[in-house]
Amino acid sequence: MAPSAITTLAADAPTLSAANTGFMLICSALVMLMTPGLAFFYGGMVRVKSSLNMLMMSFISLGIVTILWVLFGFSLAFGSDIGSVIGWSSEYVGLSGLGLTQLWDGYTIPVYVFAVFQLMFAIITPALISGALADRVKFSAWALFITLWVTVVYFPVAHWVWGAGGWLFEMGVIDFAGGTAVHINAGAAALGVILVIGKRVGFKKDPMRPHSLPLVMLGAGLLWFGWFGFNAGSWLGNDDGIGAVMFLNTQVATAAAMLSWLAYEKIRHGACTTLGAASGAVAGLVAITPSGGSCSPLGAIAIGAIAGLLCAMAVGLKYKFGYDDSLDVVGVHLVGGILGSLLVGFFATGGVQSDAAGLFYGGGLEQLGKQAIGVFSVLAYSLIASALLAFLLDKTIGMRVSEDDEVSGIDQVEHAETAYDFSGAGGGASSRSTAVPAPAVQHSKKVDA
Numbered sequence: 084m085a086p087s088a089i090t091t092l093a094a095d096a097p098t099l100s101a102a103n104t105g106f107m108l109i110c111s112a113l114v115m116l117m118t119p120g121l122a123f124f125y126g127g128m129v130r131v132k133s134s135l136n137m138l139m140m141s142f143i144s145l146g147i148v149t150i151l152w153v154l155f156g157f158s159l160a161f162g163s164d165i166g167s168v169i170g171w172s173s174e175y176v177g178l179s180g181l182g183l184t185q186l187w188d189g190y191t192i193p194v195y196v197f198a199v200f201q202l203m204f205a206i207i208t209p210a211l212i213s214g215a216l217a218d219r220v221k222f223s224a225w226a227l228f229i230t231l232w233v234t235v236v237y238f239p240v241a242h243w244v245w246g247a248g249g250w251l252f253e254m255g256v257i258d259f260a261g262g263t264a265v266h267i268n269a270g271a272a273a274l275g276v277i278l279v280i281g282k283r284v285g286f287k288k289d290p291m292r293p294h295s296l297p298l299v300m301l302g303a304g305l306l307w308f309g310w311f312g313f314n315a316g317s318w319l320g321n322d323d324g325i326g327a328v329m330f331l332n333t334q335v336a337t338a339a340a341m342l343s344w345l346a347y348e349k350i351r352h353g354a355c356t357t358l359g360a361a362s363g364a365v366a367g368l369v370a371i372t373p374s375g376g377s378c379s380p381l382g383a384i385a386i387g388a389i390a391g392l393l394c395a396m397a398v399g400l401k402y403k404f405g406y407d408d409s410l411d412v413v414g415v416h417l418v419g420g421i422l423g424s425l426l427v428g429f430f431a432t433g434g435v436q437s438d439a440a441g442l443f444y445g446g447g448l449e450q451l452g453k454q455a456i457g458v459f460s461v462l463a464y465s466l467i468a469s470a471l472l473a474f475l476l477d478k479t480i481g482m483r484v485s486e487d488d489e490v491s492g493i494d495q496v497e498h499a500e501t502a503y504d505f506s507g508a509g510g511g512a513s514s515r516s517t518a519v520p521a522p523a524v525q526h527s528k529k530v531d532a
Contacts, residue, residue: 099184100191103320107196113312114203118145118210120309124302124361125214127295128410132492133218134294134502140213140225147229148206153178156205157198159238164248169239188247190319200316201241208237208265212469214410215273218283218291219489222497224482228276228472236272236468240264240461256457257431257439257450259329260317262373262424263461270417271462273408275470280482282407284489291409296357303361307337310368314375318436325376325436332375333368336387340367343391359395362415366394369419374427377437382430390422421458428454 122141126134148156155176162172174180178198187197209229216225243249244256244264251263258264285291293299315321315330344363345355370390371383378386398414401407408414426441428451433440440446476482483489488496495501 097186097189097191099186099193100320100322103191103322104193104196106321107192107200107316107319110312110316111196111200111203113309114200114207114316115145115309117203117306117309117313118142118207120302120305121207121210121214122302123298124306124365125217125410127298127300127302128214128293128358129217130291131294131502132494135494135498135500136222137213137217139222139498140216140220141210143222143226144206144210144229147226148209148233149202151230151233152198152202152205156233156238157201159234160205160241161198161201161246164242164246167248167250167253168243170242170246170248187319191322192319197319200319204261204265204313205233205237205241208261208269209233209272211266211269211412211416212273212276215277215408215412216280217409218493219483220280221480221482221484224476224480227480228476228482231472231476232272232469235472236465237264237268240268240465243461244457251457251460254453254456255439255450256453257377257427257437258373258424258457259376259436260314260372262369262420263457266369266372266416266420267424267458267461268465270413270415270420271465272469273412274406274417275466275468276473276482277406277408279470279473279477282405283409284486286407287402293358299361300357303364307364307368310337310372314372318376328380328435329375331380332378332383333371335380336371336375336383336390337364337367339384339387340364340370340391340394343388344395347392347395362398362411363391363395366390366415366419369394369416370423370426373420373424374430377427377431377435377439377441379430379432379435382432386423386426386430389426390419393422394419417462421462424454424458425451428452 118141122138125141126137129137157178158172158175159170162170162175165171181194183193185194186192187194209232213225241264243251244258245252311330311333314333315326318326318329320326341360341363344359344366348359349355367387367390370386374386375383394415397418398411400414429441429443431439431441431446431450432444433446439450441450442448473482484493484496
């Protein structure tokens, strides 16, 4: 990611590139598509009675974070550095002090384009958290949590990692597209919140199987598609081939992680599941996000395979330790983000985005040490701050719906809707159709319960 500053007029200053500007606008749209993709991915993984709520927990982030980003978020994340921990530039407040063709410092795209690209990252990060909280959180409390979380956690962490003067940026921590700022940040936040709000009713007792695996696969496909913009676009241009390497590594690592996850499932459980294929792909996407700009395609295969295996193993930890991570945000995003960030210290070739080399390429342990500092500082800050925010909201307005509302279905309680309308499924007395017999309706009611 690019550091923050405004380009000054000079004879040798970059000029606006229509090609790079168009490329970055397309990448921004791809990243935006990832949030609806995430909504489908999560929405299919929950039970019928919670599917609309899961969709809305992602979609609401598109509204809330967009407004906050324009008002002050972009300034906090990418404004002039203050103490290496936060940014602020008055011309970024409201995005009203910018020229139409004013360029992002050192690049050939307008500040407006950089701002909208980064906005899409800010939107999807809190949406990732929602998967850990399925079935049990008040929608109003969730909306308020997003507002507070992006302000207190995401905007400062984005400045640490990507903003000029940010302490992790200046240290030389490599995070090409968001292993720390997005995935570790969201995964640690998810763990912090679920430790405060507790488990779902029936956790480890009742079956809580996905209600629509086709919807999960659709969401995973949209995430995979959008992730090319997420990753390749993070070089902010397409002039030197580094974005192309990242594009290729994104595909390679995702494929390797999916195969690795499925192999683990086959050995451990005797079957290769569609949920495993989707989850493995996402694990690979997460792991290659920080590392893909520093490794070779062979390194990407190794990173993806490692992430697929270890994330598949990690999702079972919630049963061992008793934390209810509903849709495995901790197991996939936190663990995958940690792996991808730390593996930079092993697989960085020193010949792609920077000359920093990892242990396997003669670079010693220096880069690994930097990566570890980045990983565990973001993890600790997000975990603690998120838990405190959840505790504050829980003790004031309450974070959880009542137990009765959770059992009956959060969709009807919080949104006055249900995902599927079966009222017209059965034919009347005059109907000759027998395509949907009465027992199917009764079965659907049982699933909803």
